[in-house]
Amino acid sequence: MRVCVVGSGGREAALADVLARDATEVLVTPGNPMIEGSVDIPPEDLDADLFVIGPEVPLVDGLADRLRADGQLVFGPGADGAVLEGSKAYMKDLLAEAGVPTAAYGSFTEAQPARAFLDTMAPPFVIKTDGLAAGKGVLVTDDLAEARNTVDDYLSGAAFGDAGQKLVIEEGLVGPEVSVFVVCDGQRGVLLSPAQDFKRIGDGGTGPNTGGMGSYSPYLPEGDLAGGELERIFADDFIAPTLAALRDRGIDYRGVLYAGLMLTADGPKLLEYNVRFGDPETQVVLPRMTSSLLNLLAQAAAGSIEAQPTFADDAMVNVVCASEGYPASPRTGDRIEGLEAARAVPGVSVYGAGVATDDNGAVATAGGRVLSVCGRGANVAEARQQAYAAVERLSWPGMTVRTDIAAAAAAGAAATTAGL
Known part of the structure; x- marks a missing residue:
């Protein structure tokens, strides 16, 4: 089966990697320099037995509908289903209709009633853009003044343009x-x-x-x-x-x-x-x-799932390496050093996300989240150790990494192992 994956990030890199286990060929459009099979051809112009659409924007824009209208087999909802992510207010209304347990909420297009709703709530305050904001249109704060200012910034369009000119305010929930x-x-x-x-x-x-x-x-x-x-x-x-x-x-x-x-x-x-x-x-x-x-x-x-997915008993940890200035204004264009050394760490996969080639053909930073460095091991502690060992071999100016990814889970796994 020939498969076309639509997208260009770390998610699409992993999708292509796993689909390639069974597919005769995997094409990724537009892909990136670190994804094998990348082609800069619109998906509508490609011939494939299955299309897998990665990002939310083409789904909201109706790419799945257009491909299905051409008789293609597509994994990804049409625009009518994608509105679940395209509008958080729509999603919350559907949850209420379905009786799905979720946080109490209100949706607003004007600042005054939004501020009044905030005044009825206890912290933490949760404010979300109604539209797509690449995972960044969410504020969680205990500061009422910050929440009020965020309402003004979103609804004015100053923060996220049209995506923020309708917003959802939610009850703050606590827990893992x-x-x-x-x-x-x-x-x-x-x-x-x-x-x-x-x-x-x-x-x-x-x-x-x-x-x-x-x-x-x-x-x-x-x-x-x-x-x-x-x-x-x-x-x-x-x-x-x-x-x-x-x-x-x-x-x-x-x-x-x-x-x-x-x-x-x-x-x-x-x-x-x-x-x-x-x-x-x-x-x-x-x-x-x-x-x-x-x-x-x-x-x-x-339209008919018969398979039941199964998984290995091991664990994986993904440490994202980001550009300096991410998420507000990421710096780009820096050559990435140490890719081959990182890949050489046992049990490690390095997936390219925000990457491009520079004038000399080397892989360089081209976005906020640049690489996903994924370690695999018998448990979370071992997988985490491998991931961070690979991260230490990577560098570019201003590379940004959290040092505590899966730390608590790894400590729990190590304690359990020690008790055996």
């Missing part, structure tokens, strides 16, 4: 976060191995939100949610009613639902849905698959 991918065929969804990501730019969860500075998988909940109970609750209380609500609106959702959950004292609650594989979680979830990703996505695209 977990990311779950659900592959859907329009009628049902199957869950992949859970992961956890790290959104803030700085160690200890400090600084502004980013698209994600690292991740690990599997995320293993404790207590009442252990032993598969989280997966059962999520399937019954979140995915089934969501897909039913989409069908009630006439939406045949064939693609992935990327669910961000918070495990609160009152039980799991949904933070948001995205309509594509998440980055940086894709890089640690999909490579651990022992079943065929290609078969699963092709069956979902055809």
Whole structure:
């Protein structure tokens, strides 16, 4: 089967890598210099047996609809389903209609009622752009004055343009976060191995939100949610009613639902849905698959999943290497040193994201999140050690890395191993 992956980042690099296990050929458009099979040809002009659309923007813009209209097999929702990510207000309204547990919220287009709503809430305050903001249109703060100023910046268009001129204010939830991918065929969804990501730019969860500075998988909940109970609750209380609500609106959702959950004292609650594989979680979830990703996505695209995904018992940790100034104004154009040395670390994969070639043909920085350095090991502690060993071999001016990705999970894994 010939597969076309649409996109150019670390997510698409990992998708192409795993799909290539079974595909006769994998093309990635537009791809990047570190992704084998990259072609700078519009997807509508390519011939493939299966199209897998990576980023949210082409999905919201209706690329899946156009390809399906040409008779192509496509994994990715149409524009009617992609509005789940294209409008957070729409998503929250659908969750309320479906009875899915989520934070209390209000949506606003004017500053005065938004500020009045803030005054009724207790911190932390959560403010989100309604539209797409590349994972960066979220403020979480305990400072009411900062929240009020953010409302003004979003609604005026000063912060995120049109994407912010409608916003959602949510109740602040407390608890560990977990990311779950659900592959859907329009009628049902199957869950992949859970992961956890790290959104803030700085160690200890400090600084502004980013698209994600690292991740690990599997995320293993404790207590009442252990032993598969989280997966059962999520399937019954979140995915089934969501897909039913989409069908009630006439939406045949064939693609992935990327669910961000918070495990609160009152039980799991949904933070948001995205309509594509998440980055940086894709890089640690999909490579651990022992079943065929290609078969699963092709069956979902055809409207009838029969396969049940399976995963290795090991772990992966992804450490994102970013440019100086990310997320506000990343510096670009710096040559990346040490790529081959990093790849030589056992159990490590280095996926290119924001990269290009310079005038001398060397790989250089070309975006905010530049590389995903993924270590793999028997447990999170070992995988983390390998990832950071590879990161130490990489360099460019101003390279930015969090030093605490999966640190707590690794400590838990090391303690468990020591107790055996």
